[in-house]
Amino acid sequence: MFYYVSKVVWFFATPSNLLISLILLGLILALFKRLRNAGIALALVFSLATLALGLLPIASYILLPLEERFPPFRDDGRPVHGIILLGGAVEASDSVSRGSIVANESAERVLDTILLAHRYPDARILISGGGGTVFGDGAAEAPIIADYFKAIGIDPARILVEDRSRTTAENATYSRELATPREDERWLLVTSAWHMPRAVGVFAKAGFAVTPYPVDFRTAGGTRTHRPFAFVSEGLRRLDIATKEWAGLIAYYATGRTSRLLPGPQAPEGGSANR
Incomplete structure (x- = not known):
């Protein structure tokens, strides 16, 4: 059951899917006279958010702590x-x-x-x-x-x-x-x-x-981590990976599949991570 629930929930919660869904929702609301301003505002805000999250190195900052957890x-x-x-x-x-x-x-x-x-x-x-x-x-x-x-x-x-x-x-x-x-x-x-x-x-x-x-x-490390992306799709792809992995860590910790939220080199569950 955990497998199926996680797959369904993640399909809708994936940042790239969620951003597009919210933009479409704004456009649909804009079709109704009473909700036109709110719909246009919603579509504009999340369109800008999509550009920002796709081009700025935000996703790299989220992914970097995971990639540098183990040498x-x-x-x-x-x-x-x-x-x-x-x-x-x-x-x-x-x-x-x-x-x-x-x-x-x-x-x-x-x-x-x-x-x-x-x-x-x-x-x-x-x-x-x-x-x-x-x-x-x-x-x-x-x-x-x-x-x-x-x-x-x-x-x-x-x-x-x-x-x-x-x-x-x-x-x-x-x-x-x-x-x-x-x-x-x-x-x-x-x-x-x-x-x-x-x-x-x-x-x-x-x-x-x-x-x-x-x-x-997926991240270069050092100062190269701060580089913006050349394509919106690149940043969104990295954002999807990063958020999914953090969500997985939280879910595994909450359900007892791991004993630490962010397991590291000295993992206490059943032995040392490095032998």
Whole structure:
């Protein structure tokens, strides 16, 4: 139920959808003589808000604390026993339709996992990502990525496929069941930097201690964070991602899926985030 409610609510609450809806509402109200001034004012205000949120670096400021919560991974020489790749980088239905893997803007998740697979040839590779939509089951992402890894020469015996999960919380629960990690094992968790706090929180809650390997950074950091966007669509896209992730953190904390609102490097749920 949580999955379906979250998807429906977020469709209407997504900033880009909400802004356009409010502009349209203003235009509709303007058709009525008694509400014309209010409608025009509403449409004008949210039209300006759309431009401001799309062009100004507001979205970058919202996303930056998430992306800088965990530092980039540095190889310290300690053995790596496993690599966990969270889904979200491949369009599963499009891949099935085209008969070829179709990656999206989070493709670094897959690319860096390939790099890690070669860097740590003895590590197992767990790919976590199921299917499902609000209106029914969809193609699962994990098997598609697994087939791609096998096609480029990664030993199939190293690959574990978790294709039941639809949420980050399920990623953690089902991954732990499949991997059955020992306390002395070190597993790298590969996901987008902006998604890493929530991911680490739920993995720790599930009793699966992981070492964060953040990728897919959307902000540049430093003074470049203050740069405006060249296109309104760029700023709105980043705003959608940032607000969705913060909403996810709040929802997961409120429902007990994480023990901290903003999990960090010293996550207390079930163990340390860095081992």
